[in-house]
Structure formats: structure tokens, C-alpha cells
Amino acid sequence: MxxxxxxxxxxxxxxxxxxxxxxxxxxxxxxxxxxxxxxxxxxxxxxxxxxNLSAQNLRTQDSKLVFALVNSINSSFNTEILAKIDQKFDSRGYQLLTLTGKIPEVIRTNIFDGGIVLNYNLSFDDLEDLARHVHKKMVILSGSTPLKSASIVSMDNESGMTLILEELYKSPHKRICFICGPSESINNQERLAISEKIFKSLFQRDDFSIHVYNGFFNSDAAYEVALKLMKSDSYDAFVCFNDSMALGVYQAAAELGLKIGEDISVTGFDNIFFSRHLTPGLTTVAIDKDSWAEAVVETYLAFNDENHEPTITKIPASLKKRKSIQLRDNT
Amino acid sequence: MxxxxxxxxxxxxxxxxxxxxxxxxxxxxxxxxxxxxxxxxxxxxxxxxxxNLSAQNLRTQDSKLVFALVNSINSSFNTEILAKIDQKFDSRGYQLLTLTGKIPEVIRTNIFDGGIVLNYNLSFDDLEDLARHVHKKMVILSGSTPLKSASIVSMDNESGMTLILEELYKSPHKRICFICGPSESINNQERLAISEKIFKSLFQRDDFSIHVYNGFFNSDAAYEVALKLMKSDSYDAFVCFNDSMALGVYQAAAELGLKIGEDISVTGFDNIFFSRHLTPGLTTVAIDKDSWAEAVVETYLAFNDENHEPTITKIPASLKKRKSIQLRDNT
DNA sequence: TTGTGCCGACCAGGCCCCGCT
DNA sequence: AAGCGGGGCCTGGTCGGCACA
Structure with a gap:
């Protein structure tokens, strides 16, 4: 052959x-x-x-290949931002290659100029380990804790979570539960921490932790959890730490004949594409993915300067109001 | 740096x-x-x-890297099958790298052992061109026309489309329109051709072409089209050539207060993950993605044999019955 | 002897310094 | 001065051979 x-x-x-x-x-x-x-x-x-690219890279000690390491390629959140980043790298003469797996061998070799990491399920320790191996340009798309040799461009979970809980506060629905993601996920950790803070201060309650359920960031698990909780009628508000899980909640509600935005309120996070296609539309936290992608690529290219030091950038979040929260007055 | x-x-x-x-x-x-x-x-x-992988590849003239070329990384259909293929390549010691773009320079260089092409919008000519450049292992995931130096493992659009139209035939809804994809897409071409054939024979009508509308395989465009058609009340059955477009139709129906599975019938194709989360569930064509992925990887590895000749494999389709078609009697 | 364990040297393809005409 | 070429070098794989028990 x-x-x-x-x-x-x-x-x-x-x-x-x-x-x-x-x-x-x-x-x-x-x-x-x-x-x-x-x-x-x-x-x-x-x-x-x-x-021959191998010969070229070998001789020039240079490459225009950038890896994108993701936990799963089958996730709307990942692919929506990835598509934009891909495009922006392309226009600057770099080729983005997406790959999965914990820490694939191939990124430790030097066919890549550097890479980005977009991974819900990579712990801080994993990231440190990765940064040790890839001693090149690296941008992480989650977290807030500085790394020795990688820049961070992540979304502002704090303001996002605040926005959505303040909105939910306007609802008569006050029996809130939180459907969260896997504990290793940095985004999950951040969303959980800030949720607890707001829950205590805004809702003036001290029993946060007993209202947290793990939905593993996926719709099927969230569906199971939501179904059980709805049957026992313990809650009338479901705060999902991402939109996928909100989808599972929608499905459970439909099955039990509960009307979202009336009988119960549901909120999401990420504003992935189908959240506006749901009925009713899902109120969720949006982040301007175009700005995010732009910032990621700029941050990456900043490593080209001599003596560049890693940076941390937070991309602001906004509230996408739709109809999944019942409001007291119809404002 | x-x-x-x-x-x-x-x-x-x-x-x-x-x-x-x-x-x-x-x-x-x-x-x-x-x-x-x-x-x-x-x-x-x-x-x-x-x-150093470049040095290694240069010396051994060998590589364990496989590219996956897709038209868009932001498509559930693409990523669902990609995730499985990735996994299967991994277990055989190959690393899958996903990339987009018409024909990226990088695949013409020889850092890859070969690749697969999963692309709705690549014409036959584009594929021939690609095959000329990549003179290595190559597997295409759509089409039926033999290529000189690439194998094909594609889904059986013919049986899939037949299944769904025969199911729809059981419905009282007979004012059918077809929401199709971009004309360059091979899958679209195949689905269109077989639809016409069945429409003529099963429904005994000769005016197929005037009931075809382009939804470009995406939900937004399909939503626009469906909204217009529903307002004029010309149709009561919407055959969508993929599930994304069915999503747009669902949204249009919700907006106009039309009940799917009662007032109108809607069908999809591909059985992507959210089609079972919709209310009502979307009746669509499913293909066993695990078998498909397995066949793709096996077909790819078959090139390792000396004098291997390209093959064509069709993966069978099945009907996923849910509630989006109104049936005469409730069977 | 007949291995066993190790090494020098060349090779893969392409870039580019430096020198030649 | 303008156009062209020889050859070293980037890194790692591998073959023939050599020393030593």
C-alpha cells in the first residue's frame, strides 16, 4: 500500500x-x-x-499544526466553540487538529506548534501534568488558577451563575434543586461554589448541599434524576449546570405532564444551539462564542513573543432570557 | 518560546x-x-x-495517525459517529485527528497513515481530487459510486428512505412535502432520488419535484421554510432529510400551535441524540452507529494487505418509530 | 566457536548557509 | 551582482560489523 x-x-x-x-x-x-x-x-x-511535512518540521523545528484536546468530540458545547476557533486559526495560517483521550502520546511528540485544551473533565493535576509534557504554547479554556506555562481563557462562571440565580429569584418557584456535572470538571466546581454562595446570601438558606444532585453533564443521567425528583414533588425549580442536562429535565417534565415555565422552572448554562429550539425556550447563560474564540487564538499567538508570560482572561457571560422560568409578573 | x-x-x-x-x-x-x-x-x-515524531515518521516512512476530514465539526451526526470511530481506532493503536476545510494542505503531506472522509458536502469530483492527493488508505462514509483508490462504507439511504415513507403511508396525512439538504451532498442526492421513486410508485403521484424544498440540512433554514409552508396550510406531512431540519419544523409547529403527531406528521433521518428527547419523539431512520464505526475501521485496516482493492459496504438502516407520525389506527 | 551486546555510520526529505561561477 | 549548487544538519531507525566471553 x-x-x-x-x-x-x-x-x-x-x-x-x-x-x-x-x-x-x-x-x-x-x-x-x-x-x-x-x-x-x-x-x-x-x-x-x-x-514531506515530517522532514520540513524536523529541519525547521517549526510547525503550523495546533491540537485541540477535548474530553469528547460528541458534545455541542465543545463543537460550537471548536468550530469558531478552527476558523480563526485557519485565517491565521494554522491548522487545527482535534483529538480526544486523556493525554494522547502524539501531543508529547513535537509535530505540533502547541495546542488548546477544552475539557470539562480534566482536573487541575491533569492539566499540570499536561503542561509539563507540552512545553510549548498552550491555552486552557477553563479554570481560574494560574498554571506555570499555560494561559487560560475561560468563561466567567461566577457572573453567569449570579445572573441566572438572580433571575430565578424573581420566580415564585423557590423549591430549588441543582443538577450538576462530574466533580472532576473545573467548570462544575466553579459553578457549584458560586451557587452555594448565592443560595446562602440571596435565598438566605443554609441547606444548600442537600439540594445538589449529580447529572454528569449529560441529558440521560439528568433525565433519570429529574424524573425521580418530580415524582416525589420535592422541587419546582431545576437549576442545571449545563443545557444538555436541562434537556433531560424537559423530557422528564413532558413525560409527567408538567408544564415548564408554569408548573416548574428550569434553567441551563452554555446556550447551546438546541436550547432555543426547545418548547418553551430555555433560559440559560450565554457567552459570546465568537469573542471567546478570538481571545483564545490571540492568547495562543501571544506566545510567539519572546519572554511571554502566561495570562488569565475571563470571558463575560450574559443572560439569555426565554420562557422556562415562571415569573411573578410577566416582565 | x-x-x-x-x-x-x-x-x-x-x-x-x-x-x-x-x-x-x-x-x-x-x-x-x-x-x-x-x-x-x-x-x-x-x-x-x-x-520526535517527525524524525520517526521520516525514517520509518510510517505513521499511526489517521485523519478524519469533516465538513463541520459542529454537527451531531458527524460527532456521534466520529466518537465511536475514534474509540475503535484508539483500541487498535491508531490516533484519530479530526480536521475541517475543503482539502487542507496537511493531508497532502505524509504525516498521516491515511484517513476517512465524513462529509455531507463533498461532491464526487472533490472526492476524486482528494483521492488523487492522498495516495494512501482512505475510507469514504457516503456514496455508492466506486472510487479508484478509496473504499466506501456508507449508510443505506435507499432502504432507510423506503422504510420511513412506507410508515408515513399508513398515516392519513397525505399532503407531503420534502425538506432536503444541499444539492452537493451525496446523501441528499441519494435520498432525493429514492424519495422520488417511492413517491411515484407508492403514492401514485407524478408531481414530486414541486414538493421539494431546500432546508440545507440545518434547523434554522428548515424552520423558515416550514413556518411559511405551515402558514399557507399546504401540507400536513413534512419529510425531513435529516433530524436537524426536523427540529426546525418542530419549532415552527410549536410557534403556530400545531400538534405534531396529530395535526401534522414529521419524519427525520439519522436518529441523532436529541430526536428522542423531542416532544413527541421523532420517528426517524436509525443506523447502528457502532456497526458502522466498526466497519469503517475494519475497511481502513484492510488496506494493510498487499494488493488490497477498494470495497463498497452498505450499512443497513432501520426505522425508529416514535410519535411524530399520526397513524390511522393506533398500531 | 558461536553468540551476545553494543556501536559507527548511513539514511530518510527538505532547508538554508556559504561559496562558486 | 545575480543565479545556482554542495553539503551539513534536524532526529531517530537499522544494518553490518566488531570485541569479548
Whole structure:
């Protein structure tokens, strides 16, 4: 299999010039006469020659490949932001390669210029470990704790969670429960911490922890949990730490004939695409994904400066009001 | 930036052995005494050495990297199957790297062992062009027309479309329209062709083409189209060529107070995750994604045999009955 | 002797310094 | 001065060979 690919040497031989000349023609770093230039290019074209990237990277110690490490490629939240980042890297001459797995071998080798990590389920320790291995440009898309050699561009969970709980406070529904994500997730940890703070101060209650249920950030688990809780009629407000889980809550409500926005209130986080397609629309926390993606790419490229030090950037969140919260007056 | 990484030569120097010895220790192709082995490994461990993949690939002319080219990473259909393929490649020692773009430069270079193409919007000509460039293992996940140097493992659109239209035939709703995808998409072409055939034979009508509307495979466009059509009350059955578009139809129906499964019928294709979370559940065409992924990986690995010839495999489709079609009697 | 254990040296493809005409 | 080429080098794999028991 895999026919041998044509090399620069073959091009040189056929064109009757040296390898050096072909190389110069291809990357235009030196003046070459128009005559040889066209001759070489014609042969390159004809033989469909492409430089061997391994050889190129090896020699130049440089690469325009950027990895994106994600916990799962099958997640709307991940792919929505990934699509934008991909696009922005592309316009700057970098190619984004998405890969999954805890810490794949391949990122420890040096075919990549650097990478970004978009991963709900990577603990701080995992990140430190990763940063030790990838001694290059690295941007993490979650968390707030500075890392030795990676920048952070993450969403502002604190303001986001505050916005949504303040909105929910306007509802007559006050028997709140929290459907949260996996404990390893940094975003989950942050959302949990700030929720507790607000719950205590705004709702003036001290029994936060007993109203927290794990939905593992996925709709099926959240569905199971919600179904049980609804049957026992313990709660009339469901604060989901992401939109996927809100979807599971919607499904449970539909099954039991509960009207969302009337009988119960439901909130999400992330504003992924289907949250506006639900009936009623899901009130959730949005973050401008375009700005986020832009910040990620800029932060990444900032490593190109000599002596650049890692930075931490927080992307502001806003409230996306729809109809899943019942409000006292219809404001 | 990017501290210089440690090389095999440094390891050799520190261990007081030759590079050859270190190399043999690392890939165990030759007997090395236990004593030197442990000594070398200790230093490798300590300096956190990882072989330079570019150098390795260059020398061995071999790679365990597989690309997955997709039109968009932000599509549930793509990511659901991708996640499974990723996993199966992983268990066979290959690393899957997902990338987007028409024909990215990087796949023409030889850092990849080969790749798969999962792309609704790549025409046959694009595929031929791609196959010319990637003269290696290649598996395409759509289409039926044999390619010179790539295998095909695609879903059986014909049987899928037949199943769903036969089911719809049991409904009293007979004013059918078809919401289809972009014309370049091979899957769209196949679904369109077979729909026309069945429409003519089963429903015995000859005016197929005037009931076809383009929804571009995305929910927003489908929503716009559906809203207009519903307002004019021209149709009571909406056959969507994928589930995303069915989502748009659901939204339009909700807005106009139309009950799906009662006032109108809606069908999908692909059975992506949220189709079972909708209310009512979406009746759609399912394909066993696990079998599909398995077939893709097996087909890919078959290229390892000498003189392997490209193959074409069709993955069977089945009907996922839910409640979005109104049936005459409640069977 | 006949291995066993190790090493020197070359090779893979392409970039680019430096020197030649 | 303008155009071109020789050859070292980036890193790691591997073959033939050599020393030593």
C-alpha cells in the first residue's frame, strides 16, 4: 500500500537543477530566474509534489499544526466553540487538529506548534501534568488558577451563575434543586461554589448541599434524576449546570405532564444551539462564542513573543432570557 | 518560546552508550542487557524524553495517525459517529485527528497513515481530487459510486428512505412535502432520488419535484421554510432529510400551535441524540452507529494487505418509530 | 566457536548557509 | 551582482560489523 511519494530530489533531477534550487523556488527565499522557476513549478505541478511535512518540521523545528484536546468530540458545547476557533486559526495560517483521550502520546511528540485544551473533565493535576509534557504554547479554556506555562481563557462562571440565580429569584418557584456535572470538571466546581454562595446570601438558606444532585453533564443521567425528583414533588425549580442536562429535565417534565415555565422552572448554562429550539425556550447563560474564540487564538499567538508570560482572561457571560422560568409578573 | 526538547543523543551521552543502543532499548527490536536497559530507561524517565515524531515518521516512512476530514465539526451526526470511530481506532493503536476545510494542505503531506472522509458536502469530483492527493488508505462514509483508490462504507439511504415513507403511508396525512439538504451532498442526492421513486410508485403521484424544498440540512433554514409552508396550510406531512431540519419544523409547529403527531406528521433521518428527547419523539431512520464505526475501521485496516482493492459496504438502516407520525389506527 | 551486546555510520526529505561561477 | 549548487544538519531507525566471553 501507500505508493512512495515524490521527493524534492526527484523534482530536481528531472528539472536538471539542484535540490537547493527547487527548495528556493518553492519557498521563495531567494531570487531564482524566471526561466528555472517556471520549469521547476511545471514539474512540481505535473508530479503533484507536496513537501514531506515530517522532514520540513524536523529541519525547521517549526510547525503550523495546533491540537485541540477535548474530553469528547460528541458534545455541542465543545463543537460550537471548536468550530469558531478552527476558523480563526485557519485565517491565521494554522491548522487545527482535534483529538480526544486523556493525554494522547502524539501531543508529547513535537509535530505540533502547541495546542488548546477544552475539557470539562480534566482536573487541575491533569492539566499540570499536561503542561509539563507540552512545553510549548498552550491555552486552557477553563479554570481560574494560574498554571506555570499555560494561559487560560475561560468563561466567567461566577457572573453567569449570579445572573441566572438572580433571575430565578424573581420566580415564585423557590423549591430549588441543582443538577450538576462530574466533580472532576473545573467548570462544575466553579459553578457549584458560586451557587452555594448565592443560595446562602440571596435565598438566605443554609441547606444548600442537600439540594445538589449529580447529572454528569449529560441529558440521560439528568433525565433519570429529574424524573425521580418530580415524582416525589420535592422541587419546582431545576437549576442545571449545563443545557444538555436541562434537556433531560424537559423530557422528564413532558413525560409527567408538567408544564415548564408554569408548573416548574428550569434553567441551563452554555446556550447551546438546541436550547432555543426547545418548547418553551430555555433560559440559560450565554457567552459570546465568537469573542471567546478570538481571545483564545490571540492568547495562543501571544506566545510567539519572546519572554511571554502566561495570562488569565475571563470571558463575560450574559443572560439569555426565554420562557422556562415562571415569573411573578410577566416582565 | 518552546524550549528545545531532549533528543535521543542526549540520552545516549548521559547514559554513556550509543544512540543505537538507546533506540534499541526504546523499541525493543534487539536484545539489550538488562543492566543497560534499566539504566537507559531511568534517564529517559527522568528527562521525560519522547521521540520526535517527525524524525520517526521520516525514517520509518510510517505513521499511526489517521485523519478524519469533516465538513463541520459542529454537527451531531458527524460527532456521534466520529466518537465511536475514534474509540475503535484508539483500541487498535491508531490516533484519530479530526480536521475541517475543503482539502487542507496537511493531508497532502505524509504525516498521516491515511484517513476517512465524513462529509455531507463533498461532491464526487472533490472526492476524486482528494483521492488523487492522498495516495494512501482512505475510507469514504457516503456514496455508492466506486472510487479508484478509496473504499466506501456508507449508510443505506435507499432502504432507510423506503422504510420511513412506507410508515408515513399508513398515516392519513397525505399532503407531503420534502425538506432536503444541499444539492452537493451525496446523501441528499441519494435520498432525493429514492424519495422520488417511492413517491411515484407508492403514492401514485407524478408531481414530486414541486414538493421539494431546500432546508440545507440545518434547523434554522428548515424552520423558515416550514413556518411559511405551515402558514399557507399546504401540507400536513413534512419529510425531513435529516433530524436537524426536523427540529426546525418542530419549532415552527410549536410557534403556530400545531400538534405534531396529530395535526401534522414529521419524519427525520439519522436518529441523532436529541430526536428522542423531542416532544413527541421523532420517528426517524436509525443506523447502528457502532456497526458502522466498526466497519469503517475494519475497511481502513484492510488496506494493510498487499494488493488490497477498494470495497463498497452498505450499512443497513432501520426505522425508529416514535410519535411524530399520526397513524390511522393506533398500531 | 558461536553468540551476545553494543556501536559507527548511513539514511530518510527538505532547508538554508556559504561559496562558486 | 545575480543565479545556482554542495553539503551539513534536524532526529531517530537499522544494518553490518566488531570485541569479548
Amino acid at each position: 501507500s505508493k512512495k511519494s515524490v521527493t524534492i530530489k526527484e523534482i530536481a533531477d528531472i528539472a536538471g537543477v539542484s535540490v537547493a534550487t527547487v527548495s528556493y523556488v518553492l519557498n521563495g527565499k531567494k531570487k531564482i530566474s524566471e526561466k528555472t522557476r517556471t520549469k521547476v513549478l511545471a514539474i512540481v505541478q505535473q508530479l503533484n509534489y507536496t513537501p | 518552546s524550549k528545545k526538547s531532549v533528543t535521543i543523543k542526549e540520552i545516549a551521552d548521559i547514559a554513556g552508550v550509543s544512540v543505537a543502543t538507546v533506540s534499541y532499548v526504546l523499541n525493543g527490536k534487539k536484545k539489550i542487557s538488562e543492566k543497560t536497559r534499566t539504566k537507559v530507561l531511568a534517564i529517559v524517565q527522568q528527562l521525560n524524553y519522547t521521540p
